[in-house]
Amino acid sequence: DAGVTQSPTHLIKTRGQQVTLRCSPKSGHDTVSWYQQALGQGPQFIFQYYEEEERQRGNFPDRFSGHQFPNYSSELNVNALLLGDSALYLCASSLGGWTSGLTDTQYFGPGTRLTVL
Amino acid sequence: DAKTTQPPSMDCAEGRAANLPCNHSTISGNEYVYWYRQIHSQGPQYIIHGLKNNETNEMASLIITEDRKSSTLILPHATLRDTAVYYCIVGYGGATNKLIFGTGTLLAVQP
Numbered sequence: 270d271a272g273v274t275q276s277p278t279h280l281i282k283t284r285g286q287q288v289t290l291r292c293s294p295k296s297g298h299d300t301v302s303w304y305q306q307a308l309g310q311g312p313q314f315i316f317q318y319y320e321e322e323e324r325q326r327g328n329f330p331d332r333f334s335g336h337q338f339p340n341y342s343s344e345l346n347v348n349a350l351l352l353g354d355s356a357l358y359l360c361a362s363s364l365g366g367w368t369s370g371l372t373d374t375q376y377f378g379p380g381t382r383l384t385v386l
Numbered sequence: 387d388a389k390t391t392q393p394p395s396m397d398c399a400e401g402r403a404a405n406l407p408c409n410h411s412t413i414s415g416n417e418y419v420y421w422y423r424q425i426h427s428q429g430p431q432y433i434i435h436g437l438k439n440n441e442t443n444e445m446a447s448l449i450i451t452e453d454r455k456s457s458t459l460i461l462p463h464a465t466l467r468d469t470a471v472y473y474c475i476v477g478y479g480g481a482t483n484k485l486i487f488g489t490g491t492l493l494a495v496q497p
Binding site: 273302304310311312314316317325327349357359361371373375376377379382 | 399420427428429430431432434473483484485486487488489490
């Protein structure tokens with residue numbers, strides 16, 4: 270059973286550029302959440318997608334946007350990159366429909382390490 | 387802000403039980419306690435979660451106090467591979483709601 274996969278593994282960009290990160294959820298999962306983890310900090314919630322719609326959003330600017338496809342995979346886009354966007358970007362998947370109840374949880378991928386120069 | 391308090395670091399001897407404490411004094415009645423761990427530069431790994439009762443799985447045991455204001459994660463026989471940052475998180479519906487991570491506890495298992 271394939272777990273959560275993310276691509277690319279590492280990425281180097283320069284300030285002002287745009288970046289797209291990709292995530293494929295665990296088999297059977299329909300919800301994707303994105304987190305940003307700066308060095309030495311815990312992951313911070315960016316947003317969550319369910320049924321191709323953004324369901325929740327954390328305290329991140331509009332430069333951060335996303336998309337979910339019919340096969341439940343997801344993309345995270347960041348425009349006008351800043352040095353402070355350098356971080357590990359984590360994708361987590363879960364089963365988020367009405368049948369999941371309150372007992373399910375999120376499973377994380379290995380992350381994409383983004384470096385902005 | 388995270389709603390949990392954890393010690394920044396702990397040591398444990400290999401083969402011994404590791405007991406990681408977490409305070410969550412403001413937990414609401416319907417909030418679960420989740421534990422994740424993160425080995426260096428990898429994605430967080432789900433360990434266990436619970437509401438009121440103690441829980442056990444193949445990885446660990448979770449002991450929640452009767453007033454639910456604190457909990458302890460127990461790794462019964464720690465190995466060097468258990469060296470990681472352990473995060474205690476409280477929240478509703480872990481599948482559909484954001485997880486709010488604090489800074490966690492760095493557990494160092496010593497040979």
